[in-house]
Amino acid sequence: MPHAGLMDADALGPEAGPLMRAKLHMRGGKRRLNQGKISAGIITLYDALSAAMEWYVAANERRVNLQVMEGENLNDDRTVFNVLTRSGILDNNFDYQTFDKLVEKASYEEMPQYDYSKLLKGIESLMTRLGVMPFDERELPPEDPSTF
Numbered sequence: 001m002p003h004a005g006l007m008d009a010d011a012l013g014p015e016a017g018p019l020m021r022a023k024l025h026m027r028g029g030k031r032r033l034n035q036g037k038i039s040a041g042i043i044t045l046y047d048a049l050s051a052a053m054e055w056y057v058a059a060n061e062r063r064v065n066l067q068v069m070e071g072e073n074l075n076d077d078r079t080v081f082n083v084l085t086r087s088g089i090l091d092n093n094f095d096y097q098t099f100d101k102l103v104e105k106a107s108y109e110e111m112p113q114y115d116y117s118k119l120l121k122g123i124e125s126l127m128t129r130l131g132v133m134p135f136d137e138r139e140l141p142p143e144d145p146s147t148f
Contacts, residue, residue, distance in 0.1 A: 018055035022048050022132050023140055030120065031143070038114050039106035045123050046103045052132045053080045056089070090129055094122045 025048035033041035057063050057074050067087045072079050078100065084090045099119070105111070127133040 015055055015058045018051040018058060019132065020140075022051035022055060022127070023135050023137075024143075025051060026123075026127060026133065027137055027140060027143065029123075033116050033120065036112060038111045038116060039109065041116065042103060042106040042111075042114075042119070045120070046099070049123060049126060050077050052127055052130045053077060053084065055132070056080075056084065056130050084130075090126060094126055 025044050029041045029044035029048055031041075032038075032044055035041075057066065057080055065087065066083050066089075068074065068083050072083060074080055074083070078096065081090065081096045085092060099122075102119070124133060
């Protein structure tokens, strides 16, 4: 994954760690897509979104405004996405269920002909609404382009 060797999640903690991972995976996911590694790019973007949602719910000052129903597991990405949408943090313009199915397909199948432009715009919109984007890539540890 794009964060391997570039960050120490334990040292960064439960907020800064997922935020850094989200940023590194956005950068790495876009690079993979541009290199034609479509399936790997999609999976990397999924991890970026997962990390961004983890970061969002990690802070008490953000979590206090969420409409969490009794019994909802904030360690489950689908649940967190639904909570963030219900709470007005995210809007209904992104079809998470379709994205989840696409990620599943990408995990076992190469998709070199897949047009990812709409997906990337959707993920970038979510990352902006969550407060992860925009970010200055110069503030991130330099990546090793030779990594997958």
